[in-house]
Amino acid sequence: MSRQIIVAENAGFCFGVKRAVDMTVEYNNKNNTRVYTLGPLIHNQDVVKSLEEQGVFPIKGEELSKLQPGDTIIIRSHGVTPEIIERLKQTGAKVVDATCPYVSSIQRKARKYYEEGYQIVIVGDPDHPEVIGINGWCNNTALVTKDGSELNNLHEKVCVLSQTTEKISNFEKTLDRVSRLAGDVVSFNTICSATSERQSSADEVSRIVDLMIVIGGKHSSNTKKLYEICSENCSNTLLIENAKELTDDVIIDSRLKRIGVTAGASTPDWVIEEVINKLKSDNK
Ligand code: SF4
Incomplete structure (x- = not known):
């Protein structure tokens, strides 16, 4: 079966989310301290779980008393108020600010x-x-x-x-x-172009494929929006969180000659690659 897989441009992490995840991983690898994120770093369970396996745990705003001098606390890409920054500093923990620029x-x-x-x-x-x-x-x-x-x-x-x-x-x-x-x-029109660019490339790809796959959290608003846009162009659009949700009937369906893939802002490249590899797994 010959099958073409078209990945939309700008699928997945935007600049600010990628920067926050990279900063967290890099900081954790280089420093021998306990590292926390103030809330889940991004809205993606796979990423949060993977960070936990590396020893980085989310902490809630009401749990700041758990922080000890010597710990590290990471501020997410969404940013926080100056009062929260002050409260974090008062715990004695090192504050790493990953607020999107x-x-x-x-x-x-x-x-x-x-x-x-x-x-x-x-x-x-x-x-x-x-x-x-x-x-x-x-x-x-x-x-x-x-x-x-x-x-x-x-x-x-x-x-x-x-x-x-x-x-x-x-x-x-x-x-x-x-x-x-x-x-x-x-x-000041401070709307970020990452969202509209991701949406317009998903719109383009979903017009020319037999199946469109949107990867992302089912509760993520930007993923749901991508799903809506793609469904308008391609009635055969699927929303999945990861490769495990891709069923065999999709993988072996020989009528699906062209498959499009896009992903929400909190979907890491490795989750997108797993989906692509699974789609290619019966592409003989
Ligand atoms: S403003 Fe938000 S959407 Fe835009 S790059 Fe930063 S984190 Fe991503």
Whole structure:
């Protein structure tokens, strides 16, 4: 059976997640300390388990008293508030900051414009760790909105920022509303292109294949979005977490001449490679 496997560009880890995982592994290999991550480093069970096997364990915010001087604590790519950084330092543990540089840049903007007297508006999900972290950099005074529709009575000076994974249409709607309500508006489209690039390459590949496979966590919002996009183009789209979920009927189906593969932002290369190898295993 001859079969073509097309892997979408930008599948899997984005720059910020890869950087956080690499920093953690490298730090753990070079240092003989106990290493913890503040919460699971990424939303992928395989990766968290693999890190645990290497001796890196997630710790919850309410468990910080477990940290001892000499331990190491890693801040995830989502970033945290300055108060959390201070609390981590007070434990005596070494703090390694793996906040994605794109997120750090938003945090700096939030602080700068807050200090200059601007009211900060963040377009995003108020419960998302990245948004909670950014809000901390303006003293937790930000208004967090989905699309600006509920905003009223804003200050005269407003600075609009965005969660990195937000939709551009929500940012634009918010900016439009804020511009009508405030006199001095500064805005930064801080949406990260990693998400849209991953989505557009998955969109392209899923149009030309007999089967599209999306690899990622079933609860990961960016993976679910990839699945939706691919399903619109290819009715034969599967969402799997890893190669173990790939069934034999798919592997041996000779009608599947072209198979596309993409993966969510928290899926490491080795999980993608295992899926590709399994697809090739009966490709004789
Ligand atoms: S999606 Fe963008 S901002 Fe978020 S971690 Fe990845 S590279 Fe950084």
